[in-house]
Amino acid sequence: MKTIDLRSDTVTQPTDEMIEAIVQAHKSGRLGDDVIGEDKVIHELQEKAARILGKEAALLVTSGTQGNVIALLAQASRGDEIVVEEKSHTFLFEAGSMSSLGGLFPKPVKSVRGYILPETLEASINRDDAHLAKTAMLVIENTHNFAGGTIITPEQVRNLTSVAREHELKIHCDGARLFNAAVALDIPAKKLVEDVDSVQICFSKGLSAPVGSIIAGTEEFIHDSHRIRKRLGGGMRQAGIIAAPMIVALEKMVERLKDDHDNAKLLYQNISEIPNLITEEPETNIIFLGLDNLPIDAMKLSEELGKDGILVYGGYGERTRMVLNRMVDRDDVVKVANVLNRILRAE
Ligand SMILES: Cc1ncc(COP(=O)(O)O)c(C=O)c1O
Structure with missing residues (x-):
């Protein structure tokens, strides 16, 4: 029985072409010590990524979590407050990194399907008052994982960004x-980040690379990020x-994300009529199943699906997340x- 792994798009294995690219990087003599700036393959990646994202510069980091915390530490100071969406990855799933490593104070706010309304942002920004932390940054998450x-x-x-600029807030996009x-919008990625100061993109999710993220922004931001990456043990x-x-x-895997989106829609079309199941048509590759009105919880559903070789996490309470990815085809x-x-x- 084939295992159908819907736990995350992080389960995607590297392609043969990726493994071949590693071998070629070695054979071509372009590898070098990146801590002293001598790896030409990394330079190529960083330049390509910066160009595609419309930013001055980019930096290879080990993971999305590392990229996000570097971006925050580079642009905010100890004691500053960071406005985050209440179910965002930076707030919930990064082991409290902004507080523990940077002395930053997250202010979680509500959103509509992952989008913080401008009036919510406006209301969350502290006035200039010595009793209050200085609100220094906004983090947005695009696409938003937990919202589906x-x-x-x-x-x-x-x-x-127009609200944030009025109050001199920096803006980071967790663009995992x-x-x-x-x-999904059929637009260049740079259109989504032209108004933000920094962005982090994961290559180890739907794009199928085995490791790595990129952060991008101004030359000055990347210069500062370089030192913070080193401090966090990320100099490689x-x-x-x-x-x-x-x-x-970057070159071969972006367009195929559409297959994952199509598969997510197909799944939705085939389950949306199940009585009492709460679900919404997916915008990209993630679909949540709300089980509140059914006599089964996410843990039990994960166990039941497991008997048919279908893997999902059981830990989302009354919701089950399914993430379509390259390892899952239409038949699956x-x-x-x-x-x-x-x-x-x-049930
Ligand atoms: C929205 C979002 N941001 C950041 C991350 C962190 O990425 P990493 O697992 O590479 O640290 C994830 C990972 O699942 C994510 O879903």
Whole structure:
């Protein structure tokens, strides 16, 4: 029985072309010690990524979590307050990094499907008063994982940045899945980040690279980020072996994210009629199943799906997250839909 892994798009294995790119990077003699700036493959990746994102410069970092915390530490000071969406990755799932490493104080606010309304942002910003922390930054997450892979459009980003600028806030975009948003909207990724100061993009999710993220912004931001990355133990040596598959990801893997989106829609179409199941048409590759009105919880559903070789996390309370990814094809989706119909209609 084939395992159908819907736990995350991080389970994607590198492609043969990525492994070949690692070998070629080695054979071509372009690897070098990146701590002293000598890995040419990394330079190529960083220049390409900066160009694609419309930013002055970019930096290879080990992970999305590292990239996000570097961006915050580089642009805010100890004691500053950071406005975050209440279910965002930076707030909930990064082990309290902004507070523990940077002395930054997260202010979680509500959103509509991952989009913080401009009036919510406005109301969250502290007035200049010695009793209050200085509100220094806004973090947006695009696409928004916990809201179900939802997209923040360029216009929405602009609405937020215009409020943020009025109050001299920096803006960081956790774009772990930014390319999913770009592909779904059929626009260049740079349109989604032209108004933000910094962006982080994961290459180890739907893009299928084995490791690595990029942060991008101004030359000055990247200069400061470089030192913080070193401080966090993220200075790497012949890390061109990481950058080589990331270059393949940038060149070859972005457009295919559409397949994951199509599969997510197909899954939705085949399960949306299940009585009492709460679900919404996916915008990208993530779909949540709300089980509140069904006599089964996420843990039990994960166990039941496991019997048919379908993997999902059980830890989302009354919701089950399914993340479509390159390792899952249309036939798998049809099977998942059939199994879900069988389990949930029997309840
Ligand atoms: C929205 C979002 N941001 C950041 C991250 C962190 O990425 P990493 O696991 O590479 O640290 C994730 C990972 O799942 C994510 O979903």
